[in-house]
Amino acid sequence: MGIDSGADSASPILALPAADDTGVLIWPAMLPVDDRALIASHLARVPATDRQMLLDEMAAGHRRQPVQLPVAYIAGLVRRYIGGEFLPTRAHIERAARKAGDRGGGHERWVSASR
Numbered sequence: 782m783g784i785d786s787g788a789d790s791a792s793p794i795l796a797l798p799a800a801d802d803t804g805v806l807i808w809p810a811m812l813p814v815d816d817r818a819l820i821a822s823h824l825a826r827v828p829a830t831d832r833q834m835l836l837d838e839m840a841a842g843h844r845r846q847p848v849q850l851p852v853a854y855i856a857g858l859v860r861r862y863i864g865g866e867f868l869p870t871r872a873h874i875e876r877a878a879r880k881a882g883d884r885g886g887g888h889e890r891w892v893s894a895s896r
Contacts, residue, residue: 806821806824806832806833806836807833807836807879808836809836809839809840809843809875811840811843811847811848811851812851813851816851816852819852820836820851820852820855823852823855823856823859824836824855824859826859826863827859827862827863831862833876834869834872834876835855835858835859835862835867835872836855837869837871837872837873837875837876837879838858838869838870838871838872838875839851839854839855839858840875841871841872841874841875842854842871844875845871
């Protein structure tokens with residue numbers, strides 16, 4: 782996994798992210814950079830097409846109540862997903878805000894090596 786160096790805050794790519802591109806993860810700004818590798822290892826257990834949905838669910842949840850332990854939060858979402866118990870309730874809100882260009886929460890775009 783590496784960072785897309787072309788996606789800075791002034792990049793038009795960031796305003797219109799390719800959320801359907803399974804090789805790209807759009808990371809919520811609330812995630813510490815140091816946690817991203819661990820979170821990515823949890824997300825690797827989920828089909829690439831659904832990884833962004835889990836990140837979006839966490840980001841939207843964070844807007845309601847701050848996520849104190851993001852790695853544990855994602856691990857729980859992944860566990861529920863794998864167990865067939867995950868039902869996204871807010872991911873669609875985060876994705877719609879991103880598509881509308883709302884950067885209130887901020888996001889960073891990372892390219893996954895495991896397309």
